[in-house]
Amino acid sequence: MVHGILNVYKEKGYTSHDVVAKLRGIIGQKKIGHTGTLDPDAEGVLPVCLGKATRLCDLLTEKEKTYEAVLLLGRTTDTQDTTGETLAVSDTEHLTEEEVRRAVLSFQGTYPQVPPMYSALKVNGKKLYELAREGKTVERKPRMVTIYGIEIFSADLPRVRMEVKCSKGTYIRTLCQDIGESLGCGGCMEELLRTRSGMFEIGESMKLSEISRRKVVGSLNEKFLLVVQVFRYLPAVSVKSEWEKLARNGGKLPDQAVEWMIPGGSELSDRQGQVRLYDMSGQFIALYAWEDMGKSLGIVKMFFPEKES
Secondary structure (H helix, E strand, C coil), X not given: CCCEXXXXXXXXXXXXXXXXXXXXHHHHCCCEEECCCCCCCCEEEEEEEEHHHHHHHHXXXXXXXXXXXXXXXXXXXXXXXXXXXXXXXXXXXXXXXXXXXXXXXXXXXXXXXXXXCCCCCEECCEEHHHHHHCCCCCCCCXXXXXXXXXXXXXXXXXXXXXXXXXXXXXXXXHHHHHHHHHCCCCEEEEEEEEEEECCEEHHHCECHHHHHHHHHHCCCHHHCECHHHXXXXXXXXXXXXXXXXXXXXXXXXXXXXXXXXXXXXXXXXXXXXXXXXXXXXXXXXXXXXXXXXXXXXXXXXXXXXXXXX
């Protein structure tokens, strides 16, 4: 079984689940999961985890995202994008570029965003989009999202092309609608391209056709990101042999159970935050974190509870 992450370029027409299903056929294993849903008409970066790397899915979903989007002013739809049914059309002739730019940039920062009905969020065990397709609308509580930055590429009204850097859980469709409402004319999203998801950039992403080709010619392995590489910015410690069994069971480790991994390296003096935990042979085991003022290590996420055969 393959354990790693692929940076997939999701094309239009595919759901995120479609991508996972196709990869299962291409690679020949079932244990595969994606790290954040993209709408069928959206394109771009979709990190996909395989094998024990699926334990990373929730951690990678938490990361910041960057999108390029086209906002269409003057039209409101039930899905908040141009694929939906038009609910209202408004005149935009009175809008000036300066006014629109000011409105768009005013959304930088943290604001309460109401999730759209056409989303995969669940209410009482049922996905919102399933309720929406039944013609039902339920109350959704606003969630605080952060727009770290917006760069306007062009404002050829009624369209605005922009780049948005945002926190997890941000709906760009909803942002487009909110901007339109703030201008009094409504708005919806016309195009969406995710260019970055955490450490994964669009320039390194691969379409399914390339992944399939690489699988056939035997060059796909070089494109996998190993689990431990995601945490390469964290300090590394190794668990002493007599404590290894406890570590692989996710037990709390006292300070004396670990040592600095690099032979001849200096002592890890800054005992705080998360660390990569290895066994004495150099195999990555888990993500741990210092607790109790650096006197012990507690489990954050287990990846390899047993040794690879």
